[in-house]
Amino acid sequence: MRHLTWSLADSPQQQTQAQQADDSSCPDCASDIQLEDQPVAISNSATAQWRVFTDMGRELVQQGRHGEAERCFKKAVEMAREGFGEEDPHMASACNNLAEFYRLRRRYDEAEPLYKQALQILTKAYGLHDARVAFALHNLGGFHLARRQLEQAAECYEQALRLKLEVLGTGHSETSNTMFHLAQVRWQQGEGRQAIQLMQDSLEIMEAQGVGATPGCVRRRGRLAEMLLEAGRAEEAERLLRSILSYVESTQGLEHGNYAAAAENLAAALQRRGQWDEARGLMHRALEARTTHVGARHPVVAVTLRKLAELELAAAAAEEATAASTAAGATTSGGPAAGSAASSTAAAAGAGAGGGAASASASGGVALKEREVQEAVAISQEAVSIAQQAYQESLDWERRRGQPEAGGGLLGWLRPSKPQLSALRRPQRPDAAALEAAQCLQTLGQAHAAARQPAAAASDLEEALQLLADAFPHGGSKAQQEQEQEQQEVAAADEAGDGGSNGRAGEEEAGTEPGDGTSAVAVIGAREQARAARVDKARHELACGLLAELLALAQPAAGGGGAPDPQHVQRRFAQEGCSG
Template identity: 40%
Template sequence: MLGTGLTGWSASSLKTFSMVECFIGGMTVMMKLRLRSLASEVVRSSSSRVLSTYTRYILTKTIHSTPVTAEPCIAKLTGPRFHIAHHNRFFIPRSCGMRLVEVHNSQSSVSSTLAALLPALCLGLSLTPVLAEDASTEVTATDSIGLQKIDDGSVVSNIHTSKWRVFTDSGRDFFLQGKLEDAERLFIGALQEARQGFGERDPHVASACNNLAELYRVRKAFDKAEPLYLEAINILEESYGHEDIRVGAALHNLGQFYLVQKELDGARACYERALKIKRRVLGEAHADYAETMYHLGKVLHLKGKGKDAEALIKDSIRILEEGGQGESFLCMRRLQYLVQIYTNSNNITDALNIQRKILHTMEVSKGWESLETVIAAERLALILESAGRQGSLMEAKLLLQRCLDSRRTLLRNDNIQIAANMLHIARVELLLYSHTRGNISEATATIDNAKHLLGNAIRIARQALDKLIKQGANGKPNQLSRTDKYSERTALLILMQSLNALSQLEVTKAELYEPVEKEIPLHSEAEKALLACISAFRQYGIQRSLSSFADIKGEYLSCLKHLSALLSHSNSNGLKQSGRPTLQEVLNEIKRLEGGSSS
């Protein structure tokens, strides 16, 4: 992150470093620009514990107070620029974070030349934006300081441009930390300063618009985000033309915005236009061209055009593989999406082949000491489980057991991933029971093992929920981080799924063994498990504002339907036992969830 390795610098040391230009009068103009860039970067990268935002602003202004004559070739440029003499990186956004893309000075391709002249659109404009589902990555560098206007061969700077830089950097820091309200305030300030310092139709204004739009997209303030995206595109079109690569990158971002909202026609139009621009400027072998191709494939898949979507995604994978990125995260993600397409279309054979390829790549590159390999193996096991054949189920069980062993080595014993792994093995055991029910001893061992696994999964999930609730006891529910909220949701879903699976296991067990005491209801243990599932939904789902999530709601509905089936066969349905609903109450709740009327 910004400030790494600089926390020991004092304010006076940084100020002394920023005045280094006073001692280099005999050096070349290029060296002056480089040293000034380094000094400004140190100031802007300093930790907030060392320098306040105002102090960084004053030091940055001091560094740029003395004009430096630009080189003749640079003086001919008409747009903003930034120096790349002292490093070769610029930011590319991820949905909740950023990653770095190398731009080597030795490259002579059109794409690298254009990248070197891009405005620093630090969250919005880029060559390869990605969707919000992608994992964020930590950043250790920042973009360069040369966002300055070229005028008659001189570098022009004013108080508004300096404030724009400070507000943008600080807003980005808050954005990466998840402090979206603070980031919004600073991005709004950056947009105002950009308008005053650079002019209403300057590309720096487009940068500021895109940053603020990305923040609004993350906050789901879509009505505020769309006008900003459109304004950024209009400014870039006016500045560079309709076929410029920067316009293509901005269109990709707008396509991402529409895709998140499932506005598929708008997303398709943006991606198709962006793809045309990238093909012309970058060529069909470029990774950024493949990126837009992949997202267009996702849109077509959602629109039901399976064959076209599959062809585009396969081509995007081929481009990465031919470019030496066959083992990259991006390639693995696209292969995984292709598996999802095949699984949804019940093309189990192709899904298994691609997933085996993913697992092989992960084993070779990372080994079983990596959670990425474990997750790839678990996904393969779940596809094998869906096949339903005894041989596939046995292979799935072995894979899941290996995943569990690896997780126990890599994670704490109370980690929710271990509970999920146990749940998966238990489900496979229940499916294997249908193949062993003729052998009583084998069937008993299978059921007992599954019950033991489900009991541990339920215990771990409850502990995880109670721990998360205790951690947030002093704060308000709407102030929980997105990570904590997701962890709560995951733990509750695993708890409910485990209780639902336990109920099915108890029904299977009751069919295998007649109850010793005839007065004991046949499915009493199964009912207990389902009532515990309903109780968990009310305790954690409703009180913790998790009941509206589709997966949580779906599991609750499944639980109610299973309970109604048991109650309908119960001879004591008319008796209202403590904590046990009647059949009519359960049916009314099912109608309410499904959108019907309830009494």
């Protein structure tokens, strides 16, 4: 779980602007403010306990002891009410802390009234034109964003930004923070131009403060580069991505996983601009970094290989288009026939020379294209091999989960009888591994199609579709089944009174706390439902893409033997609910 940046009065000291700028890059982090000029209540047992429970709650969250942390935050609310009063800003602080805890635990129904209560208290105490009200609005906006309630999130962030501009000014890190989050909302709403401008303004503030080289600012540059690429502004994205690559190279080295990611992102921008050689070189460096960092058979290496194969295919298509354009231009360069015999002879000679040059150029382009296509086939085959192995291992791990004695127990898994992935790790979930394996097969099919092997291409696409059918026998319902299984496991563990170590609770993916089974199931349910929806959308889009490519191979123009039946593919296309 990400750390909480505690808001309002609960921060022991105000952060520096550099620290704020770094922390604010995390979408899950809240604003941080102290209760300045706040009348202090007469010290009593309740006020002292409010501080103790607040600090204890923070420490327990860091230790992953979430059930105990929740109890402390609830006690802090009680002590604030008793020691300061129902309408005191310290009460707002306690409510906000508990709300932030619930939000990060995805217990949204419990978080919302607490956020609103905190905002109401602060507005009544300080009025509408106060920074503390702006921070409360920002936190409420984060709550709505987490629930994908974009209209409400935008409204809260807009109000918070207006107040921060009025009270704190244009150069404050908190103003930059709200700009960043509002940009995320506007982007999701499809307002790309405004989102990009807000993101640029946010970065400008950070750079003016001298924190442009912090990890938080670098992450924001990466997000802006993604937006620019999607908006078709590849040249601007390239400049940002070069700065990110330089930063990662100087701070983390060439063998770090972040270097590989930065190199891949820059290669994608260069690919958009047709700078094939540099893009190819970056992808090879990324592949080397991935292999060094996690091993040659890790699933992330399959992703990098797939991207490299896609780059080779795009370069081959560009070479083919260039060669065809050159040949067409040279064919017409002779111009209309001249009136005299001499000029006709000269024109014919010129056309012949031009045609020979065009032929040589086209021949060279075709040869280069063929090499790139063959490279793409070989690279895709390796990606498929790794991805399919990862998928099989994920299935094996799922079968062994909860059965430590089966197949040699844990030691049998650590010392398998056949080669496993190089890096010891928890395997992917089967659905995620299946999607990646199907994507690799799709790329291999595209490579075979480019190599004029339609039968092999159709076989690759059919294999990918069959893999999806096996992994998702009822569409996206497999993810729902896995969710129900996890819920049952949590409930069973709770009924058995499993009092595992407190530290382990923070390491589990579900993030559950022993002895708190009911809320744990609710947390898993909300998280898994959202994940199931994302997975099913990805599965549907991939299946439609595979069927569309299969349909293209089924057309008479595709040529070659073993072509699929177009009517059969059309029916499958309709059954999947694909459009276009």
